[in-house]
Amino acid sequence: MNYRTILVNLDTDRPIKPITNAAVDLASQVGARLIGLCAAQAFLSPFSMQATSYAVTSAMQQMYKDLEDRMEQVYQEFRAVVAGRVELEWRAEMIAPTEAIVEAARAADLIIMAAAEGAHSGDSYRTADPATVMLRAGRPVLIAGSGKNAIPVEKIVVCWKDTREARRAVVDAVPLISFAKDVIVVSVSSKPDASLRRSNADVVSYLTRHNVKARSHISKSADETIGLLQSVDQSGADLIVSGAYGHSRLRELVFGGVTRFLLDEGGRNRFMSS
Incomplete structure (x- = not known):
């Protein structure tokens, strides 16, 4: 078996350059195409939901707009880092990132994720959980060390x-x-x-x-x-x-x-x- 497609998860709230560089480095070594995935879900706290329907609707619309803008920024950063070194595909999803990775995993041989601060830490609306991905994706998961720009395999x-x-x-x-x-x-x-x-x-x-x-x-x-x-x-x-x-x-x-x-x-x- 060879890896033909690698899926890399890109968090909206963290620098994407290290994990993108690591994924590109590995994809180029094995001759794989790279799918960049950025996912996040708009979420209002229960307290915010107590506001008027107009205020809630306006807040949700603004959150979606902010997410769209951030995902576009991530995409441009992703393209700049890849810079033609490997074949790439881009996916942006307005759903919880763990769910997005599990869904997209069917298109890949390997999933690459950045290290989490603890296996179940973080905001599930904006941060993927590696443990859940491993249990549900049906694909191997490579978790890159924090800030790593490459994944050497010597x-x-x-x-x-x-x-x-x-x-x-x-x-x-x-x-x-x-x-x-x-x-x-x-x-x-x-x-x-x-x-x-x-x-x-x-x-x-x-x-x-x-x-x-x-x-x-x-x-x-x-x-x-x-x-x-x-x-x-x-x-x-x-x-x-x-x-x-x-x-x-x-x-x-x-x-x-x-x-x-x-x-x-x-x-x-x-x-x-x-």
Whole structure:
């Protein structure tokens, strides 16, 4: 599989140059076209809705006008940054950004989003939630670290735990992993055993068959999250690949410790599948 189309989400209230540069850089590496998406929804507080119908209508009209103006500004900035480097498409939607991304994901192989300040923070009318996008979009999500202007893929850490989500993430990430010069398949356990070593070896073998230079690293730690963090920090990886899984059927509300940390960690580039 190759990435033919990449969808990048552009927030109305944040600078778009870093995430656009990162998306263009990646799209040019893999030979993909780029869809730029900007979405936001007009919203009046319950207090504002208590005004006269004329005042409410006027306020809503002004909000729509302000959003249209801002989206046009984002579009012009987006075009200027892309500047013919990759084929592009533009989409502007007057709906909640999370819903817009989930809907548009059917047209793309990969979604790129800027890091959020916490997995569920922000205004849902103007800010997309990466966790919900991952659960609903049916596409892998690459969350670029805060302020990153590029997404290098020379050194990649695969956070391996033998789950459906991690297996999915490895397959989804192959087009990126194939560019890497060094791929480390990392597992963490308080009691590493032969089964774990076989599991890691199978992933390394799978990647080798895709012409990827991969190696296994098994870390012994009583705390999975801490052990994984230490391994990632020591590796100096450009990108972290992992499954997004939880310990509850209510995954919209409860993610596992590693997944929660990766969602909340703003400084790293993370590729996640669910």
